[in-house]
Amino acid sequence: MKSPQYTREIPQRYRLEAEKCRQCGKVHFPPRLICDACQSQEFEQVILSRAGRILTWTVIHVPPTNFDLEAPYIIAIVELEEGVRLTCQVVDCDPEELAVDAPVEMVFRRIQEDSQADIIQYGYKAVLSRP
Amino acid sequence: MRDVYVIGIGMTHFGELWDTSFRDLFVEAALEAFGDANMDRLDSMYIGCMSGGLFVGQEHVGALLADYLGRVPIPTTRVETACASGGAAVRQAYLEVASGMSEVVLAGGVEKMTDSADVTAALATAADQEYEVYQGVTFPGLYALMARAHMHTYHTTREQLALVAVKNHHHGAMNSKTQFPFEITVEQVLASSMVADPLRLLDCSPVSDGAAAVILASEEVAKQAKGHPLVRVVASTQATGAMALHTRTDLTRLDTVEHSAQVAYQQAGITPDQVDVTEVHDCFTIAEICVMEALGYAEPGRAAALVEAGETRLGGSMPINTSGGLKSKGHPVGASGVAQVVELTIQLRREGGTRQVEGARIGLAQNMGGTGASSTVHILEGQA
Structure with a gap:
């Protein structure tokens, strides 16, 4: 990029x-x-706000080339408290722990590394809110 | 606006066609369409092609294809609405004839996807690059998100999804131009490799090369063309929706498909139950389920039960994808929307052979781009 x-x-x-x-x-x-x-x-x-809930999710087993080393990884659609929805990875958990409506928090993480431009790309991912 | 007729159809075999170039694919389909129309006149062309640039490094495809078809200097324009590019090309050709601007216009669609391009990344450009693809989502992934939502909301089952693929392969086995002309079983679908949970390899349409072409003409010209029963285009619509899947209010619904269908029914003066044969955009099994509901063929959440009951199979009350659909026939993305009109024309001429829908008079083709941000619907009426 x-x-x-x-x-x-x-x-x-x-x-x-x-x-x-x-x-x-x-x-x-x-x-x-x-x-x-x-x-x-x-x-x-x-x-x-960084608080939201999972609306739906998938586990990507066949990734685009620039995510080859990440697969399998979870992608979800998350709805934040303000009603905004976004698509992001859910990390630090197993797919078995996921459920519709499960509460999550948005965290700052590395998203991908582009070897050609040497830009390490950052952004948001979700983690499950644990009691 | 005046009446528009389909007077010629052509398509290549769909599949991994390593020996055929991008340009020759299109020319082969177009020549077949001229042969089928039994006439040579042509005033203009529209070409549906999603990404000549990413798949074969070729833009400006309108000029290239008009040149190699030996049809310079007629105006030729490529149109792009991702996987709905073919449907959009048909619509542009329809509008040009209907308006009275031209008498005979060719709508073509072509894609060459197996020349070692990064196909997953190229297809992903049909989603929001900055807010979906950036995060690592793929197209199977986006439809998997819809599938999970549909399964959660309506208790649609994994087996019901598989039955869509099984049915389309059953139809495709009767079509000599399909990429995968053979039957598959539910067990094979469920045992195929995982692509994006819950979607497996056999839920997904394949990567394909191929081209299709239809020649549209005014009534005056259509009546001079001899050899086939007339087929009239009675509706041509297109709708646009939110680009990113996550912004949709209901992740199980395809609002653009619903909108384009409603307007099409009005144009044609029909209700959904009057359609005899349907081609839908089954890029993934879940897509066919959601499209059925958006077309009004079933209440939300009820389409899967109709698939399970065999209603969408040849011989059922609403046969869908008699060509084999994108799943079995192949999905050279820019060509798919045009190939749907090819199949409907075959059906409405009653030239479908073993896969003919008995007594077919009205056909509907639905083609969509991305996760449904673009949708086209065409309704055709046969006079056989």
């Missing part, structure tokens, strides 16, 4: 920066220039 492409998304990937529509209140992650719910173009920045 080229550095401008990577750098642009850092606020979202590192800090979960989102935007809330000033007109209808919908929270957008990543931010958009126009709200898809009400067409407003006025937003305020919000930082997403």
Whole structure:
């Protein structure tokens, strides 16, 4: 991945920066220039909470080439408390521990390494919230 | 808008066609379509191709293919809506004839996927690169997320998913152009290697080379073309939805398919129960289940039971994917939407041989891109 492409998304990937529509209140992650719910173009920045729950998940056994060394790994769709949904890996657990509605926390992790550009790419992954 | 007819159809064998080039695949399908139409006139072309760039390093495919078909200087444009590129090409050709701008337009679709490209990565470009693919998800993975949600919400079973593949292979075994023309069993599906839990290898459509072409024409021209019963395009629709799967309100539903189908039923003036034969985008077994529900063939959560009861098999009340579907026929992505129209035309002309749906008069083709962010629907009416 080229550095401008990577750098642009850092606020979202590192800090979960989102935007809330000033007109209808919908929270957008990543931010958009126009709200898809009400067409407003006025937003305020919000930082997403790191707590959410699993809506669905899979275990990837046949990965893309740049994830060859990771497989098998878990991918889930997570809904955060603000209602924002995202796709991410779930780590530090076995697939047997997963369930729909299981609570998770978002953590900061290394996502992939691109040997050609030597950029180590970081972002969010989920871990199960343990009592 | 005026009436539009399918007057010629052609397609290559689908499969690993190492000896045939990208350009020759298309030319072979187009020449077959001209032979089938029994006429030579052509005013313009639209080519569905998802990723000539990533699969064979070739862009500007419209010009290349018009050149090698010996049809310069007619206008030729490539259209792209990921795996729905073929359906979008048919729609553009339909619009150009319907508008009165042209009399005869070819809609082609072509993809060459087995030239050692990184196919998983290339296909993944149909999802959100920054917010889905970046995290390591694959296309089988995205449909696996839908499958798990469907199984959780509606108690759809692993065996029911397998039955979709078994049924499509049963049909494909009767089609001489399929990549995998043989029967498979539920046990084989369940024993095949895991790709993205719960989807296994035999839940997935294959990586394929292939091309398909249909020639659309005005009524005046269609009536001059001799040799086949007329087939009219009575609806052509397209809908667009949220790009990332995770932003959909209901992960088990395909809103774009539902929308494109509803508008298509209105255009054609029919209800879903009047459709005699259907081709759907079964890129994965779960996709066929979700599409059936989006088309209104079953209430949400009820499609799998219809598959299990054999209703979607040849001889059932709503035969689906008589061609073998993407699963058995093969899925050269840009060609698939066009190949669906080829199959419907065969069925509506009553030229289907052993896989003919008896008395077929109305056919529906549904083609989608990504996890359904693009969907096209075509409804055809035969006059056989």
